[in-house]
Amino acid sequence: MQYILFDLDGTLIDHFTTIHKSVAYAQREIGLPESDYATVRATVGGSVPITLSKLCGEAHVAAAEPLFRKHFAEIIFDDVFSLPGAEWLLKSLKARGDKLAVFTNKYAGDTRAVLSHLGLDQWLDVIIGTGEPECPYRKPDPLFTAYALEQMDCASDEALMIGDSPYDLAAAEAGCLTCHLVATGSHSAEELSEYIISEHVHKDLYELAEKVFGLEPEVCTSK
Numbered sequence: 001m002q003y004i005l006f007d008l009d010g011t012l013i014d015h016f017t018t019i020h021k022s023v024a025y026a027q028r029e030i031g032l033p034e035s036d037y038a039t040v041r042a043t044v045g046g047s048v049p050i051t052l053s054k055l056c057g058e059a060h061v062a063a064a065e066p067l068f069r070k071h072f073a074e075i076i077f078d079d080v081f082s083l084p085g086a087e088w089l090l091k092s093l094k095a096r097g098d099k100l101a102v103f104t105n106k107y108a109g110d111t112r113a114v115l116s117h118l119g120l121d122q123w124l125d126v127i128i129g130t131g132e133p134e135c136p137y138r139k140p141d142p143l144f145t146a147y148a149l150e151q152m153d154c155a156s157d158e159a160l161m162i163g164d165s166p167y168d169l170a171a172a173e174a175g176c177l178t179c180h181l182v183a184t185g186s187h188s189a190e191e192l193s194e195y196i197i198s199e200h201v202h203k204d205l206y207e208l209a210e211k212v213f214g215l216e217p218e219v220c221t222s223k
């Protein structure tokens with residue numbers, strides 16, 4: 001059995017349009033210039049306050065965060081979808097008997113809502129997000145990785161981290177976990193290869209599934 005921790009944004013789901021719209025809403029309300037989609041997308045992964053501090057400036061985070069959260073809650077399901085291969089991979093790993101978690105810097109409540117909306121929650125044993133009183137951490141805090149391993153009830157050498165950003169790699173390194181990254185989120189494969197050996201960078205979940213787990217989708221042949 002393997003214990004596999006999946007990041008959420010850019011790894012299993014695409015929620016970038018919703019995040020971009022919510023950042024732009026907060027910036028508009030405060031009177032700041034709006035960031036474009038590509039700029040917002042490239043900053044996601046460190047949690048909402050980190051994204052907002054990069055895009056609005058540290059001094060505006062306190063005002064921007066509630067505005068972001070309000071708008072995000074209103075449009076949370078409008079532009080969210082599972083990334084190609086996400087459902088198939090989770091289902092296939094579950095069928096092998098692996099224990100699966102989502103380990104994200106998104107708010108835990110929003111994470112549960114989105115996973116349930118997309119029907120991905122049925123394959124997951126553990127869902128770990130931010131903003132919970134009992135777990136006031138975010139990636140790459142080593143305490144957050146330790147908390148995730150505790151929730152998974154496994155040792156670091158039994159666990160694998162799958163993510164899309166340097167935050168995920170740093171969270172894995174903070175707990176001595178092996179990490180693989182997919183280039184479907186905030187960073188390109190070329191950018192990710194600056195942080196980790198290129199054998200651990202995959203263009204998408206299908207390539208990761210084949211190279212890391214030896215899994216390939218069945219090809220339907222109809223006569």
Ligand SMILES: O=C(O)COP(=O)(O)O
Nearest residue numbers: 008009045046047104105
């Ligand atoms: O920064 C975020 O809110 C998203 O975080 P994630 O990439 O850990 O899912």
